[in-house]
Amino acid sequence: xxxxxxxxxxxxxxxxTIASAVMVVGSRNAVHSVLFLILxxxxxxxxxxxxxxxxxxxxxxxxxxxxxxxxxxxxxxxxHVGENRLFQGVKRFGVVGVLVGVAVAVELIIVITTxxxxxxxxxxxxxxxxxxxxxxxxxxxxxxxxxFLLFQMCGLVLLVAMIGAITLTLRQRDGVKKQSxxxxxxxxxxxxxxxxxxxxxxxxx
Amino acid sequence: xxxxxxxxxxxxLKILLTILVVIVPVILGVAYMTLxxxxxxxxxxxxxxxxxxxxxxxxxxxxxxxKLMFKEVILPAGANKVVFFLAPMLTFALAMLAWxxxxxxxxxxxxxxxxxxxxxxxxxxxxxxxxxxxxWASNSKYPFLGALRSAAQMVSYEVSMGLIIITVVxxxxxxxxxxxxxxxxxxxxxxxxxxxxxFVVFFISALAETNRAPFDLPEGESELVAGYFLEYSSMQFxxxxxxxxxxxxxxxxxxxxxxxxxxxxxFDVWFLGDVWMQPIWFVLxxxxxxxxxxxxxxxxxxxxxxxxxxxGWKVFLPLSLxxxxxxxxxxxxxxx
Numbered sequence: 001x002x003x004x005x006x007x008x009x010x011x012x013x014x015x016x017t018i019a020s021a022v023m024v025v026g027s028r029n030a031v032h033s034v035l036f037l038i039l040x041x042x043x044x045x046x047x048x049x050x051x052x053x054x055x056x057x058x059x060x061x062x063x064x065x066x067x068x069x070x071x072x073x074x075x076x077x078x079x080h081v082g083e084n085r086l087f088q089g090v091k092r093f094g095v096v097g098v099l100v101g102v103a104v105a106v107e108l109i110i111v112i113t114t115x116x117x118x119x120x121x122x123x124x125x126x127x128x129x130x131x132x133x134x135x136x137x138x139x140x141x142x143x144x145x146x147x148f149l150l151f152q153m154c155g156l157v158l159l160v161a162m163i164g165a166i167t168l169t170l171r172q173r174d175g176v177k178k179q180s181x182x183x184x185x186x187x188x189x190x191x192x193x194x195x196x197x198x199x200x201x202x203x204x205x
Numbered sequence: 206x207x208x209x210x211x212x213x214x215x216x217x218l219k220i221l222l223t224i225l226v227v228i229v230p231v232i233l234g235v236a237y238m239t240l241x242x243x244x245x246x247x248x249x250x251x252x253x254x255x256x257x258x259x260x261x262x263x264x265x266x267x268x269x270x271x272k273l274m275f276k277e278v279i280l281p282a283g284a285n286k287v288v289f290f291l292a293p294m295l296t297f298a299l300a301m302l303a304w305x306x307x308x309x310x311x312x313x314x315x316x317x318x319x320x321x322x323x324x325x326x327x328x329x330x331x332x333x334x335x336x337x338x339x340x341w342a343s344n345s346k347y348p349f350l351g352a353l354r355s356a357a358q359m360v361s362y363e364v365s366m367g368l369i370i371i372t373v374v375x376x377x378x379x380x381x382x383x384x385x386x387x388x389x390x391x392x393x394x395x396x397x398x399x400x401x402x403x404f405v406v407f408f409i410s411a412l413a414e415t416n417r418a419p420f421d422l423p424e425g426e427s428e429l430v431a432g433y434f435l436e437y438s439s440m441q442f443x444x445x446x447x448x449x450x451x452x453x454x455x456x457x458x459x460x461x462x463x464x465x466x467x468x469x470x471x472f473d474v475w476f477l478g479d480v481w482m483q484p485i486w487f488v489l490x491x492x493x494x495x496x497x498x499x500x501x502x503x504x505x506x507x508x509x510x511x512x513x514x515x516x517g518w519k520v521f522l523p524l525s526l527x528x529x530x531x532x533x534x535x536x537x538x539x540x541x
Contacts, residue, residue, distance in 0.1 A: 058327050062326055067330070067360060077349075136319070
């Protein structure tokens with residue numbers, strides 16, 4: 001009975017994932033597209049949970065849904081992309097898009113036909129958890145030993161991307177008044193306030 | 206037939222009952238949180254607060270709920286219908302969903318999962334969508350500005366909250382993502398003592414995360430009227446309202462679980478440390494933190510937006526990052 005329920009939940013989440021992925025491309029409203037993308041991320045993480053990869057599932061929700069997609073939504077909401085603008089570049093960029101699609105499809109086919117996805121591959125390859133190690137620990141062991149160099153290189157790539165983004169957006173403008181908080185805190189009472197005895201009818205002068 | 210009942214229907218019913226055992230008190234707590242807020246602020250300002258409906262105004266939440274239920278549902282012109290109605294439901298559902306992993310006693314939580322803390326963090330990071338969706342779907346200026354402010358604020362403070370969570374997990378050690386283990390690791394010494402600076406930072410981040418005073422810029426009355434839920438009326442408004450208070454209770458419960466020993470008794474003497482006392486301690490501690498939320502609202506003036514961002518990114522983020530390094534250094538260095 002339990003297997004039937006798990007199977008049904010799997011098919012439910014898988015169907016929602018595929019449907020929302022189709023809607024990401026098919027939706028005419030750009031904000032709806034992003035919302036469907038978020039739904040696709042979320043159901044993907046549900047699929048990860050069903051597979052026993054809780055850590056990856058939670059990180060997917062925290063990083064992609066909780067942070068990256070929020071910024072996506074931000075940008076798309078601010079742009080106000082209308083329907084006519086949405087289909088503006090279809091003729092110009094259509095060929096490139098199709099080429100990218102074909103490349104991704106070929107890559108996916110290559111990955112799926114490798115040994116890791118065959119029926120007779122032991123389950124260890126997909127799920128690293130063992131009796132005395134839970135998924136998170138097993139993942140950490142593999143990531144920080146076997147794939148240490150690759151892992152560090154990913155970090156470096158991200159660092160470079162971050163520095164690039166900062167240098168692209170950083171600009172110094174002249175003539176803009178800026179608040180200096182240390183300077184504000186440094187100010188003493190004597191510098192800020194002057195008490196004067198004003199004689200009536202004369203003013204400070 | 207009986208077999209089907211025993212294997213499918215009965216377990217499902219049992220789960221449903223367990224959920225009700227937690228959710229009904231939470232919803233009641235949320236209802237009375239609205240009353241408590243008005244009473245606490247009234248006390249801070251030397252007023253009586255609501256005292257007409259029932260003795261000491263205890264029936265006020267019910268009167269409010271009835272009033273909101275009979276109000277007209279208004280859909281603004283040009284609003285995106287589906288997203289507009291989805292947003293308040295999402296906010297409320299997420300605020301309820303997170304309670305699933307909260308350990309109420311040492312052997313009771315609806316779902317005692319390995320990565321409970323990450324689940325809690327994930328669900329609370331989704332809360333921002335209710336705000337953004339409502340602000341966008343209202344097709345109105347003030348809600349949109351409120352939603353933008355709120356989203357930026359929630360994303361900023363989540364970063365330092367994540368680092369504080371990492372600190373706690375490092376301190377607990379193996380199995381540190383399980384909330385039950387976190388509470389059990391605090392037997393003897395609550396984390397609020399060794400991690401006192403982080404306790405304070407976490408509480409302030411929780412204030413910002415729930416858009417509460419002094420960080421309630423998303424709904425700043427003076428410039429944004431009411432922020433993201435300006436266009437909502439009737440039960441949709443009520444759902445936002447309940448969601449906000451449910452989030453306050455949730456953040457209080459999270460603070461209690463991470464730093465104040467969750468369900469553990471402050472002094473383990475006589476019957477005070479018994480299992481049946483644990484929910485009472487949990488509720489008392491959570492109520493205290495929730496009271497501090499109200500207390501802060503009654504006393505502290507609102508921050509300016511740039512000050513808020515500065516505090517999040519330039520003060521809390523380096524501080525919590527430093528504390529992660531310090532904690533792991535101390536634990537590895539002293540072999541704890």
